[in-house]
Amino acid sequence: MPYRPFTDQNCSIAAALEIVGERWTLLVMREVLLGRRRFAEIRRNVGVAPNILSDRLQVLVEHGLLRRRRYSEHPESYEYVPTRKGVDLNPVIITLLQWGDRYATPGGPPRVPVHTTCGHDADPRLHCSHCGEIIQNGELTVRPGPGATAGQLAEGVLPRP
Template identity: 50%
Template structure:
């Protein structure tokens, strides 16, 4: 098994990868930014193994990207809320989404990110194609695009914890 650290690397990218570089982690963050909060919802959306999801959520909480909050006492159940540090990953996720749309989505983008203010699309540089404004995680709605299977509903991003 490969180590999770990049010892000897004095590099912020390496340090970031130590937190979000494992398989599934960025997809969990993506779903959290889309409003997913509960364990079973993450599992249902991602098709991820229970133990892997539990491990990744724990690491995201430990890193301060998600906050674990009790929402039911019998049995104890928790939800996972995006923290300000998690919201700061939105530009990374959206830049990867736009790159994937351009280079890895021959049927078209599976997800379209729209500016809530005017309906323009998110474009490279994380600006609106309609009005040119810079966009952030609380400015956008997401809906299924032409490459989606199956089509989904409009989803608002998560509010910070």
């Protein structure tokens, strides 16, 4: 299937998918965020062809999610270290993990998030930044933001009640 950019959409999700929406990209980020930062480790755990992995790593470096750090001069070898932007992708990955645990892994979760501060299994949730309450499904709407187009301003709050 040919690649079609989302440039005609004024949407943060589309803009994010331009960077991380390719099939292997989130799996590569999963590995790096789990501490597997060398090419061979990532390739072994993801099962991706070397040319595709090289391309994905290059894209992630170009977009500032990873940086290359040399760990050996002879032979010259690099590892990939997450930047703040890359680490900030972790909640997205955890949310996908939770969705996959619920709907795509009938044998149970292959990995369980653990809160490092207390050492207990964690079930991260979306919270309101104003009142602190856990936001349940169906309790969010979206309104036009500062980057909205005229059409988005005209639509107003979505979904409509």
